[in-house]
Amino acid sequence: MKKYGGWAGKVLRVNLSDRKISIEDTIEKYRDFLGGTGIGYKVFWDEVLPGTKPFDPENKIVFAVGPLAGTGAPCNGRTAITTLWPTCWPKALIGTGHMGGNFAAELKYAGYDAIIIEGKANKPVWISIVDEKVTINDAGHIWGQGIRRTTIELSRILGSEASVAAIGQAGENLVPMSVVMNSYSHSAGGVGAVMGSKNLKAIAVRGTGGISIAGNREEWERLIKYHLSLLGANNQHVVPNSPQPWAEFYDPASRWLASKGRAWGASSPVIETGPCDPRDLNRIAYRTNNAAFYLGEIAWKYTVRGSGCTGCPIRCHTMIKIPSAAAKYGIPEIGMNTCGGLNFGRSFFRNFPDGMRGLTNVEACMVGMHMADDYGIWCNYGQLQRDFQKLYYEGIIKNKLGEKEFKSYSWDKYEKGDPSFLFELLPRIAFKEGELGTALGLGTGAHLERWGLSESEWKKDPKLNYWKMGHPKHHSNEEVGQCGVIINTQYNRDAQCHSHTNFVRNGLPLEVQKRLAEEIWGTPDAVDGVGAYTPMNVGKARMAKWSLLRKELHDSLSLCNWMGPWVASPLKNRNYRGDDTIESMLYTLATGDRKSREELDLIAERIFLLHRAITIRDMNTKEMRKEHDTIPDWVFYDPQKRPVYTKGTIHLDPKDMELAMDMFYQEMGWDRTTGAPTYETYRKVGLEEVAKELKKRGLLP
Amino acid sequence: MDTQKDGYETTEKGLGSLLEARFMSRRDFLKLSGISVIALTALNPFIARGGAGPLIIMEQAKGLVISEPTRCVGCRRCELACTEYNDGKAKPSIARIKVGRNMNFGPKGLYASQNGQGNWGNGLIIQDLCKQCPHPVPCADACPNDAIVVSPPTNARVVDKEKCIGCKMCQKACPWEMMVFDSDNNKATKCFLCKGSPKCVEACPAGALSYVNWVDLTREVPPRIAQVVVTSPEKGSSCNTCHKKR
């Protein structure tokens, strides 16, 4: 058989019920699905029967990475985790979570592209993987401990270079809103309790092997440098957020924060970021500071440095040092995270004594991070905190809790914005203590059901960002109009797609974006200005398809979709063009399997369609348009009642959105009435067997 | 050079207690290896045989990669550049710059736990680099096959793959654990300065590495391990030739 680079070559299967450990050949079995979510979906289609519930031993967990994980391809650090999603409501369906950190690379160096976990251990265990040596071990001594302690104790056994993916008490206690976490700050939501249900505390990996690059090494080096030259800051924002000597444009919303005069103030001694000219590849790591992006200027003086995944120059995790938080709350003075994790604690509060951009806000982040990342609590992309605020300020919590429980919380502290309130709340979520803790840990869908609240109320409130099936929007009409809405209809949790938003938010002026859009999607009309929308057109449908395929491609190759695609760049001499063939060039050189952009797109479509097929099979309906691809009411509503397409509004027209779905289904080759892919569409992407099976079940249009 | 056929003996002397207390100075090293050598020469029948002299490296490397830990963001792109561009594979375990091992808990490892360095400690990530040691070069001296040789244009010492038999003596000899061993080909490898434009320096997105004119860092940087002095008798005797003259 041909020898490929890129892939490690083996998939590890661990059955916790009978403790059987076996190895499969990646190339033989999974090459047509690349890796990552591709392997995950394949396993679920083939092996997990419809009707299986998340905490059944028959549910599986697939930790999978792709051929680029662990290589020098920029931004390859995320592990895709596929399982039946416990917060997907009312019926749990397939979902994926993605964690960065060092786990993906370490797994590859150990010799594996994926780990398939099946069954259920009869008592708590952890899995040790040291190169070819794999063992299932007793976890009695770490069960009940937080993620931090678990990591330290297992690192003592495997050595300090190991990567440990562990659950905290929340996962052990089967709290659906729980994470698995590795490398201090990198988590994947939803997965924690599924691991807990299998009595699996952690997977610890140490790898000393290598991944061969099939192509010529000088060519590989040139390609990597070329790719690096196209990188922007986090989320592929390609212009700085303030005027810089090198930059023609700037955009205050950009994550490219570096500037003369801005510095990592808690580094010893201080390091100035400087203006970070994009041609200087030795300064990429200074462009992004997500602590300052989310917390404001105040964060600069507390910034120690950037941090992030193996092999990624962007460093979207920011390490901050807050001695006052350590002194007041008895937590470590240093912490790091990005986005949801960074904002976890502060987002519960509506105000702080010193305002929303003061030190208390930062301290609330620190308290939240240290607790949530140790107990392993998930925020569901901020829905936990948005729900909490609404439930409290509308008096619902007071109504639903017994007086004794209600009084056991210091609500005065909460209203004042005292971060110590989190010490009362978060442990009760992790340990399912009391009604409030238990309900919050369920996730929005099951929580609303438990309290007899109506989901349709949630779908009306524009401030809640709630979308459907227990989950919020993830870059929808607030940024990308109809295209964003289409993307948000497609998954069984928040959409987790950045392809579209990374383009429209890249900071380039609309004329430049339109010029690029014409090259990529055949028409400048594919993009509108943010909040300056125009009616639907075919370019937007093409952009939606392209975005979804890029997402699945990235999640399967192991490229970070939070950073890609790279179709725009910061380079004026390229007219700000990026390169849509980067993925295929990286894939071809790394693996030695020559594939054009179009050929890879076809595989991406295969992977995306398999997700669709599993969803259809498990929902047991082909009526996807009506029952799955739904849009919440708030998308069509403007609180100020302005007409649709007025500049500054983000709401859309329901009829136009129907047209948008029509055009999207057509672009995908799906049936417009049902929104289900046709036999022919499955066949074209190489899923004829899948089509036959769905046909048998009466699930084809 | 046919030292291997001539037969050789090595002596290993752990200097743990000495090294733990403070940095080893070059003179300490000489003195101690001198002692072990004297003991050996007394026993060694080959000493009088003459023949081709053992390899002693007197040339000094012209350059050196130095690092600034406060800038390091722990991305390991340096390690990946080192092995992908030189060896055609992503294999940090053979990278000639070492970040991963200090990244989580710092050079003291887990025993410092959250009070140490690295991501779990104070955030500082130390990059370990080859010092391109001046004579006597511990790794080269330890090699029983004289496989670690000077290579122009940088005069860095490099492992001659033809000569290396994979005995790992050099690994034990380097106080900074900078000799790595590639399990794929059973050969040692070390930093060879990429013909004067080190890949790691080019690759660092934080500008934490620089290639500079050689300076002696062997006195500055604390060793990572209790060094094991490994000297073949031939080399020992040639040390004596120079160093015992008063």
Ligand code: SF4
């Ligand atoms: S490998 Fe070690 S002993 Fe050899 S030159 Fe480098 S630092 Fe010195």
Ligand code: SF4
């Ligand atoms: S490339 Fe630079 S920042 Fe990254 S690990 Fe190496 S020295 Fe540190």
